[in-house]
Amino acid sequence: MSTVKTATPGTVVYAVREERSEGAFRQMSRxxxxxxxxxxxxxxxxxxxxxxxxxxxxxxxxxxxVTAEFSAAPSSxxxxxxxxxxxxxLARLIYATRVSVIVGFGTVxxxxxxxxxxxxxxxxxxxxxxxxxxxxxxMFMAFPYMMVILVVVSVLGPTLWTLVLVLALxxxxxxxxxxxxxxxxxxxxxxxxxxVSLGLSTPRIVFRHILPNALAPIIVNATFxxxxxxxxxxxxxxxxxxxxxxxxxxxxxxxxxxxxxxxTDQPWLWLPPGIMIxxxxxxxxxxxxGLRDAFDPKQ
Amino acid sequence: MLLEIKDLxxxxxxxxGEVTSVDGVSIQVGKGETIGIxxxxxxxxxxxxxxxxxxxGKNGRIKEGEVRFMGKDLAKLSExxxxxxxxxxxxxxxxxxxxxxxxxxxVGNQLVxxxxxxxDLKGKAMEEYAIEMLKKVGIPRPDxxxxxxxxxxxxxxxQRVMIAMALSCKPKLLIADEPTTALDVTIQAxxxxxxKGLREEIGASIMLIxxxxxxxxEMADKVVVMYAGQVVEETDVYTLFENPLHPYTQGxxxxxPHLHNDTGDTLESIPxxxxxxxNMPAGCRFHDxxxxxxxxxxxxxxxxxxxxxxxxxxxxxxxxxxxxxxEPREEEAV
Numbered sequence: 001m002s003t004v005k006t007a008t009p010g011t012v013v014y015a016v017r018e019e020r021s022e023g024a025f026r027q028m029s030r031x032x033x034x035x036x037x038x039x040x041x042x043x044x045x046x047x048x049x050x051x052x053x054x055x056x057x058x059x060x061x062x063x064x065x066v067t068a069e070f071s072a073a074p075s076s077x078x079x080x081x082x083x084x085x086x087x088x089x090l091a092r093l094i095y096a097t098r099v100s101v102i103v104g105f106g107t108v109x110x111x112x113x114x115x116x117x118x119x120x121x122x123x124x125x126x127x128x129x130x131x132x133x134x135x136x137x138x139m140f141m142a143f144p145y146m147m148v149i150l151v152v153v154s155v156l157g158p159t160l161w162t163l164v165l166v167l168a169l170x171x172x173x174x175x176x177x178x179x180x181x182x183x184x185x186x187x188x189x190x191x192x193x194x195x196v197s198l199g200l201s202t203p204r205i206v207f208r209h210i211l212p213n214a215l216a217p218i219i220v221n222a223t224f225x226x227x228x229x230x231x232x233x234x235x236x237x238x239x240x241x242x243x244x245x246x247x248x249x250x251x252x253x254x255x256x257x258x259x260x261x262x263x264t265d266q267p268w269l270w271l272p273p274g275i276m277i278x279x280x281x282x283x284x285x286x287x288x289x290g291l292r293d294a295f296d297p298k299q
Numbered sequence: 300m301l302l303e304i305k306d307l308x309x310x311x312x313x314x315x316g317e318v319t320s321v322d323g324v325s326i327q328v329g330k331g332e333t334i335g336i337x338x339x340x341x342x343x344x345x346x347x348x349x350x351x352x353x354x355x356g357k358n359g360r361i362k363e364g365e366v367r368f369m370g371k372d373l374a375k376l377s378e379x380x381x382x383x384x385x386x387x388x389x390x391x392x393x394x395x396x397x398x399x400x401x402x403x404x405x406v407g408n409q410l411v412x413x414x415x416x417x418x419d420l421k422g423k424a425m426e427e428y429a430i431e432m433l434k435k436v437g438i439p440r441p442d443x444x445x446x447x448x449x450x451x452x453x454x455x456x457x458q459r460v461m462i463a464m465a466l467s468c469k470p471k472l473l474i475a476d477e478p479t480t481a482l483d484v485t486i487q488a489x490x491x492x493x494x495k496g497l498r499e500e501i502g503a504s505i506m507l508i509x510x511x512x513x514x515x516x517e518m519a520d521k522v523v524v525m526y527a528g529q530v531v532e533e534t535d536v537y538t539l540f541e542n543p544l545h546p547y548t549q550g551x552x553x554x555x556p557h558l559h560n561d562t563g564d565t566l567e568s569i570p571x572x573x574x575x576x577x578n579m580p581a582g583c584r585f586h587d588x589x590x591x592x593x594x595x596x597x598x599x600x601x602x603x604x605x606x607x608x609x610x611x612x613x614x615x616x617x618x619x620x621x622x623x624x625x626e627p628r629e630e631e632a633v
Contacts, residue, residue, distance in 0.1 A: 190398040198413045199386030212403045
């Protein structure tokens with residue numbers, strides 16, 4: 001906003017102009033900032049990314065170091081207690097953030113890029129190309145998702161990167177279809193025709209004029225994708241098909257809660273990772289909502 | 300001749316098979332000339348203009364005929380050769396200013412993009428030129444408008460921006476497809492005046508597509524009247540209004556509301572509608588709506604030929620007035 005110091009008419013005109021001439025990015029961030037929950041979500045997400053990056057410096061203990069205190073309740077030494085083999089829960093929780101951030105954002109970056117390009121080209125080229133691509137996505141979507149992931153993970157070995165790859169492999173068709181749908185509408189728009197009539201090249205029209213207009217649903221879908229990937233990783237790790245111990249992941253930390261005695265008597269073992277999953281998923285979804293509103297120029 | 304359309308036949312693939320939207324249309328546009336194309340919705344006037352730009356989409360194609368522009372047959376150019384022409388040598392203004400600008404980019408952004416493509420200007424010079432163009436089309440505070448998004452502008456303003464974009468590369472031919480239809484009447488007059496002024500300044504030829512004879516009277520040098528995919532009458536604008544020969548043209552004239560019409564009068568209209576492309580009547584395509592139609596009209600399709608110098612028409616009655624019953628047949632009560 002501008003600096004309206006005095007209430008003279010001239011200043012007011014100046015203020016209006018200032019608002020009009022602000023850049024697209026500033027306008028968007030201003031709209032985003034209006035969305036309180038989204039801002040909170042963004043802060044939490046950034047905070048978790050920060051933790052993931054600086055885990056070695058933030059962690060009070062070595063997450064792999066086994067101590068003599070098994071299943072100790074929270075104390076001043078171990079703020080969140082220790083697990084069944086005597087490792088510090090807080091340290092493991094902090095290191096597990098890395099897994100979630102990598103899986104969440106890595107998977108989404110991979111499949112959103114791929115799915116978007118496939119969907120864009122499929123819709124813009126049309127004809128038999130579109131037909132073929134859509135049948136391939138149909139095929140992917142018809143697979144029993146979870147089962148295939150379990151099989152692939154057990155064949156390739158359960159590492160972090162296999163997880164990212166496999167989750168991405170089964171997530172791109174949804175984005176491709178979404179993008180295709182909006183591009184089919186967008187390519188009929190007058191401004192696309194106007195672009196063609198101005199002599200713009202096809203890649204320029206596709207990537208500069210159509211893609212930005214299709215971005216809002218992609219972004220919303222991608223944020224849900226981050227949350228979904230984090231949850232999928234947790235689920236797989238919980239089942240033992242994801243990140244393998246001793247590497248800590250929120251999912252495999254929850255594995256401990258399988259026993260009734262831990263469930264009832266040692267809540268510090270499963271409550272923190274559970275809460276972390278809940279918090280990050282919620283935070284990211286709020287960010288998605290805020291971005292959707294911010295990207296909509298009609299607001 | 301700048302643009303010479305010869306026996307153009309444009310077809311579209313549909314579920315019912317191939318339909319002919321433009322059938323044997325020939326139009327010439329001289330340098331600096333404004334040619335108006337009039338007709339009802341669905342008569343093929345827009346498709347004719349889109350054929351010139353080759354913006355027919357996936358399903359449309361030019362089946363026969365040629366579109367000679369500056370000596371080159373546009374129907375045979377490759378897509379990349381055509382891209383050089385579009386925007387540079389010929390530009391287009393669309394009917395809907397509200398949707399013709401990309402909502403996610405600023406006006407300046409889009410103007411500069413067009414300028415970058417077809418001129419040698421760089422950086423700051425492009426921006427200055429863009430502002431100059433906005434000034435030329437009568438936009439107040441052009442530097443503020445440069446940074447606004449299209450949604451902040453009114454329809455008339457957006458159409459001005461579109462005109463600025465289309466004219467920024469000094470095209471030889473400007474195709475305006477119903478440029479004022481979506482605008483308020485007062486804005487219409489402003490836009491028409493603007494186009495008139497710029498035509499003289501830039502020296503471009505204009506192909507003006509409209510269903511509004513008032514716009515034609517205001518702008519055009521020569522008029523082509525189209526009906527059901529064919530040209531039915533062609534002459535200069537004065538002759539057309541003075542002495543319209545085709546019953547369809549006469550019908551169009553009568554259906555213009557005038558201020559001096561008596562309040563009790565019903566405005567005359569042409570009964571019926573343009574026949575569907577898939578089901579053209581035999582003989583003259585207008586015969587089932589024509590008050591003068593005879594048996595001959597139902598059987599034989601009239602040819603398009605001149606009746607006097609510079610005045611051609613596709614109508615038996617106009618071509619052979621001496622053997623024709625000149626009284627309109629009684630309108631049957633509906």
